[in-house]
Amino acid sequence: MAVLTMRDALNLALKEELARDSSVFLMGEEVAEYQGAYKVTRGLLEEFGPKRVIDTPITELGFAGLGVGAAMAGLRPIVEFMTFNFSILATDQIINSAAKMLYMSGGQFKIPIVFRGPSGSAYQVSSQHSQALESWYAYFPGLKVVMPSTPADAKGLLKSAIRDDDPVIFMEQERMYGMKGEVPEDEELTIPLGVAEVKREGKDATIVARSLMVPTALKAAEELEKQGILCEVIDPRTIRPLDIDTIVESVKKTNRLVVAEESHAFCGVAAEISAEINERAFDYLDAPVKRVSGVDVPMPYAKNLEQLAIPDVERIIAAVREVSYS
Amino acid sequence: MSSQPTEQRNRSNSSAAGVLDPPEKRDSSPSQSKELTEDRETLVKIFRQMLLIRRFEEKCAESYSLGKIGGFCHLYIGQEAVGVGSISALREDDYVLTSYREHGQAIAKGITPDAIMAELYGKATGCSRGKGGSMHLFDKDVNFLGGHAIVGGQIPLATGVAFASKYKETDQVTLCFFGEAAVNQGAFHESLNMAQLWKLPCIYICENNMYGMGTSLARAMSFSDVAQKACAYEIASEFVDGMDVLAMRHATERAVKRAREESLPTLLEARTYRYMGHSMSDPGKYRTRAEIEKYQERDPIKMFANKLKEQNVITDADIAGLEKEIKEEVEHAARFADASPLPDPSELYTNVYANPLN
Numbered sequence: 258m259a260v261l262t263m264r265d266a267l268n269l270a271l272k273e274e275l276a277r278d279s280s281v282f283l284m285g286e287e288v289a290e291y292q293g294a295y296k297v298t299r300g301l302l303e304e305f306g307p308k309r310v311i312d313t314p315i316t317e318l319g320f321a322g323l324g325v326g327a328a329m330a331g332l333r334p335i336v337e338f339m340t341f342n343f344s345i346l347a348t349d350q351i352i353n354s355a356a357k358m359l360y361m362s363g364g365q366f367k368i369p370i371v372f373r374g375p376s377g378s379a380y381q382v383s384s385q386h387s388q389a390l391e392s393w394y395a396y397f398p399g400l401k402v403v404m405p406s407t408p409a410d411a412k413g414l415l416k417s418a419i420r421d422d423d424p425v426i427f428m429e430q431e432r433m434y435g436m437k438g439e440v441p442e443d444e445e446l447t448i449p450l451g452v453a454e455v456k457r458e459g460k461d462a463t464i465v466a467r468s469l470m471v472p473t474a475l476k477a478a479e480e481l482e483k484q485g486i487l488c489e490v491i492d493p494r495t496i497r498p499l500d501i502d503t504i505v506e507s508v509k510k511t512n513r514l515v516v517a518e519e520s521h522a523f524c525g526v527a528a529e530i531s532a533e534i535n536e537r538a539f540d541y542l543d544a545p546v547k548r549v550s551g552v553d554v555p556m557p558y559a560k561n562l563e564q565l566a567i568p569d570v571e572r573i574i575a576a577v578r579e580v581s582y583s
Numbered sequence: 584m585s586s587q588p589t590e591q592r593n594r595s596n597s598s599a600a601g602v603l604d605p606p607e608k609r610d611s612s613p614s615q616s617k618e619l620t621e622d623r624e625t626l627v628k629i630f631r632q633m634l635l636i637r638r639f640e641e642k643c644a645e646s647y648s649l650g651k652i653g654g655f656c657h658l659y660i661g662q663e664a665v666g667v668g669s670i671s672a673l674r675e676d677d678y679v680l681t682s683y684r685e686h687g688q689a690i691a692k693g694i695t696p697d698a699i700m701a702e703l704y705g706k707a708t709g710c711s712r713g714k715g716g717s718m719h720l721f722d723k724d725v726n727f728l729g730g731h732a733i734v735g736g737q738i739p740l741a742t743g744v745a746f747a748s749k750y751k752e753t754d755q756v757t758l759c760f761f762g763e764a765a766v767n768q769g770a771f772h773e774s775l776n777m778a779q780l781w782k783l784p785c786i787y788i789c790e791n792n793m794y795g796m797g798t799s800l801a802r803a804m805s806f807s808d809v810a811q812k813a814c815a816y817e818i819a820s821e822f823v824d825g826m827d828v829l830a831m832r833h834a835t836e837r838a839v840k841r842a843r844e845e846s847l848p849t850l851l852e853a854r855t856y857r858y859m860g861h862s863m864s865d866p867g868k869y870r871t872r873a874e875i876e877k878y879q880e881r882d883p884i885k886m887f888a889n890k891l892k893e894q895n896v897i898t899d900a901d902i903a904g905l906e907k908e909i910k911e912e913v914e915h916a917a918r919f920a921d922a923s924p925l926p927d928p929s930e931l932y933t934n935v936y937a938n939p940l941n
Contacts, residue, residue, distance in 0.1 A: 282750065308750070314780070319739050319773025326743020329728055330678070332750060349770075353733050354740060360934045362721035362729065363712030367937040398935050422937035451940040498940050 259442055264434040266408035267297045270415040271335065273444050275305050278333060281419060284311040284320055285337030285374070294339045295375060295434055321347035321372065325354045325424075328370045335419060338374035341390050341428060347372075348393075355424040356399030371418045373427035376404075377469055377519045378556060378567050380432070387556035387563075389520035391467075392529075394426040395497040401425045401450055402496040406471035408438040410494055413448030421450060430469045453500035455507070459487035462513040462577050465504055465530055467493055470517040470568060477573035486581055496526055501533050508534055512543040513580040517573050522550035544580040549573050602824050602854050602881075609808055611822045613854055616829035619894055626896050627905075629671055629828055633663040633884050635909050636687040639696055640859075642913045643686065643703060647863045651921070652703045655732075656717045659687035661858035664883035665790050666691045668831025669758060669851070672839050678726045678748075680741040681760035683718035684790075684857075685730040688760060693725035696916035706923035713926040714934065726755075734795075735761060735768030738787065742774040745785035749846055756842040757785045758835070763852075764795025766809050775816045775850065784842035786835065787850045790825065796861040797869040810852035818848050825853030826883045829890075855883075 261269070275281050287294050289302040289312040302310040313320040317338065324334035338344045344351065351372060358366045377389045395402045401423055405411035411429070418425040456471060457478050466474035471492045478488035489507050493500055508514050514534055516527035531546040552566040602613050619626060640658045647656050659666065666688040670679060679692045689699055694710050702709025703717050710722045718732040728744060731737035741759030748755040765771055766789060778785050789809050793800045800807050813820030819841060823834045831853060838849035856878035860867045891897045 314773075314776060316773040316776065318770055319742070319777055322736070322739020322770065322774070323743035323746055323777060326680075326728075326740035326745075327747040327750070328743070329740065330744045330747035330751075332747045349733055349736060350739060353736055354731070358729075359937055361711060361715040361719040362723075362934075363709070363714045364934040365711070365721050365723040366728070369937075401936075401940075449940075 258439040260437055261408050261440045262434065263408045263411050263429070263436045263438075264295065264297055266412040266440050267415055267429065268299055268301070269440070270412045270419070271298065271301060272304065274416055274419040275301065275309060280331065281333045281335065282309040282311065283335045283337065284313050284324065286313055286315055286339045288312060288337050293337070295431070297429070297434070298337065317343050317346040318350060322350035322354060324370050325350055325358070325368055328368045329358065329366050333369045333419065335371045335373060338372060340386060340431070341374050341376035342386050342388050344372065344374070344390070351394070351400070351424070351426070352397055356397045359423075360399060367422045368424045369422045371415075371425045371427050373415070374429065375431035375434070376428035377430050378432065378563070381558055381560055381563055383558040384555035389518070389551060391428055391496050392520055392525045395526060399424065400497060402428070403450060403494065404428045404468040404496060405494060406433070406468055406492050408436065409440045410448060410454070412440055413446055414450065414494060417447045417450050420447070425450070428468065432469055436472070448494070451495045451498045451500055453491055453493040453503040455489060455503070456492050457488065457490040459489040459511065461487045461511055462515065462581055463489045463491060463504070463507040463511045464515045464517060464573065464577065465491045465493065466517040467496065467526070469519055473568065473570055474517050474573055477570045477577065480570065480574055481577055486577060486583065488577060499530070501530070501537070504530060505534065505538050508538045509541045512541055514542070514546045515549060515573065515576045515580060516546065517549040517568050519551050519567055521553055522548050523553060525550060544582065547576045547580050549576045602826070609822070611810060613822045613824040614830050614834050615824045615827050616833060619829070619890070619896070623896055625671070626891060629667055629832070630887055630891060630897070631905050631909070632667045632691055633828060633887065634905060635696070635912065636663045636667065636690050637884060638909050638913050639690060639916070640686060642917055644859070644863065646703070646917060652717065653705065654716050655683070656703070656863045657684040657861065658857070658859045658863070659684055661878070661883070662790055662792060662825065662855045663687055664828035664831055664887070665788065665825045665853045665855050666760070668828040669788055669835040671832050672835035673756065673758060676726060677755050678728055678741070678744050678757040679760070680728045680737045680744065680757065681730060682734070682737060682762060682765070683730055683732040684762070685720055685760075686717070689720045689722070689727055689730070692727045694720060694722045694727055696912060697919040698722070700916035700920040701923045704920035704923070705925065706920055707926045707930070708919070708923040712930065714930070735765035735770040737761060738765065738770045738774040742778050742783060742785055745778065745783040745848075746781065749783055754843050755784070756839050758788060759785060760788045760790055762795060763789055763791040763793065763800060763809055764798075764803065765789075766812065767804060775813065775818055775848070778848040779816045779818050782846045783848055784846050785848045786838045786842055787848065789850065789852045790855055791852055792855050792857045794857070794861070794869070797865070799869070810850060813850040818850050820850040820852065823851055823853045825855030826881045826886060828883055828887050
């Protein structure tokens with residue numbers, strides 16, 4: 258096991274997959290000569306050359322569509338968005354082309370493409386640069402949506418995403434690039450998409466968290482243990498397809514569910530999980546499912562306001578205590 | 584023919600043999616064909632294909648009014664020379680991507696009328712297994728990469744297909760069709776910029792039929808010389824008489840040579856006209872009967888028939904024979920579509936993912 262940052266784990270996954278398959282190429286703004294806006298693509302230009310590591314103009318709709326077209330013709334593009342906020346310009350090609358091509362061609366054209374980049378809140382970058390867009394992309398059949406929470410997961414899941422034959426939205430968290438963790442060194446080790454992981458076992462309440470909310474939920478669970486509440490923390494890792502079975506099994510055991518997320522509550526992933534639990538495990542619930550979501554406002558700039566907008570350890574603890582009636 | 588766009592322009596303000604509307608002034612006059620250089624077999628094949636498309640589309644209109652075709656249905660009548668002429672300049676393994684007005688181009692690229700009509704009827708035997716419909720015809724076997732129904736959406740896709748050919752070092756060329764209304768979309772400009780920046784073998788064919796649905800070119804485009812917009816990206820371009828099938832073929836041949844040998848893109852602007860509404864549900868109140876009739880005087884099929892007759896390539900009897908054959912071919916397609924089964928209900932859930940995971 259090597260200890261790597263999330264950034265370096267992602268870099269290693271890209272490097273290994275570029276080396277493994279010559280049909281894989283990487284494109285995006287500043288990915289090559291600049292070495293990546295967040296240095297996730299550091300060294301790749303030098304190792305693989307400008308044919309396979311390509312700086313694009315700032316033209317998100319154009320290069321996203323170009324990637325989908327290249328995938329139709331047999332390549333396996335990795336398209337980096339400098340942040341997923343900029344993917345909003347490319348949604349026509351992601352949703353209307355990538356997500357639907359296989360279906361509307363009657364199964365003739367698969368689209369093995371990865372759209373990846375940082376997502377969610379960062380450090381005081383304000384409203385247009387701090388959005389968690391997973392519920393948008395998870396809405397569309399045809400797309401897969403992945404959100405890792407550890408360096409090991411990031412590496413294994415990104416490798417699976419690149420090898421997958423469907424379009425995958427791979428959302429990294431801007432605040433987590435420097436986070437360190439143990440990463441297995443086996444180049445063939447991948448983590449399957451669509452499989453949740455129980456990050457901490459517990460019997461009293463279930464917390465479902467993804468991305469940045471996983472370490473936050475684990476801290477909350479530590480505090481709650483001191484108060485005598487043993488929490489199970491589940492990271493779905495893949496938002497679509499969602500491993501709801503693992504969550505249902507946990508709820509059957511704990512009878513209480515809190516879902517923590519950075520994104521807005523309205524029409525969000527936590528709302529979906531809550532609805533699924535309502536349909537599949539209603540009789541097992543001892544309390545209503547509680548959502549802890551990003552506040553329903555555009556992200557403010559001021560540091561104190563920004564902190565108030567994102568769920569923190571205290572809000573998760575309060576939610577767990579609420580569903581535990583303690 | 585030079586590859587430099589500025590050298591390609593004939594400076595003239597003529598309305599070039601009736602292609603332009605009288606008040607319209609252009610820096611360039613459209614390319615038109617001169618003598619016939621093709622062999623008889625090629626010429627007859629081109630003529631037959633245009634006629635087949637015309638009759639196929641007429642049958643579609645009939646089937647639509649009978650309720651056998653659903654949804655939106657955009658017919659190609661009047662524009663046959665653009666698709667047939669340009670696709671005739673391709674090699675079989677070259678790619679075509681286009682918009683939702685694509686029945687004609689699909690036939691020209693080699694999808695059978697049976698498979699297209701069955702798709703329009705929403706049948707399992709359709710070229711997209713009944714899941715795409717009129718706007719989403721696909722056939723991997725003939726490298727027809729779709730009908731795309733968001734205006735301009737196919738332009739970045741085609742650019743990516745051309746990128747893949749260059750990446751894989753094949754010498755395949757990609758042809759991308761779109762209407763002039765798509766030129767106002769960002770996708771057009773983003774794509775042309777990347778195509779020239781990265782020297783991609785993509786040929787962009789703007790079918791300028793002068794209406795984006797019901798909005799005329801004059802009401803939608805501040806500078807309406809589409810071919811000249813290529814100058815902004817230093818891309819070679821040509822303004823072509825889109826009612827002249829051989830002019831389309833020859834202009835595309837020049838572009839194909841540039842793409843295949845030099846890996847460079849080209850923008851062709853084909854001036855054409857659609858006789859029918861934007862779709863079957865369009866009553867067409869935004870233009871006059873007289874305007875439509877004026878363009879029908881330069882009907883691409885009639886003009887080509889006259890040319891072939893003048894040059895003793897075919898006779899009226901030959902044409903009558905072709906009409907008979909084609910009528911049977913189109914009726915066969917309709918009968919095939921009628922008799923074909925609907926997709927199995929289980930097909931609802933297939934092809935959402937190549938690798939469904941659960």
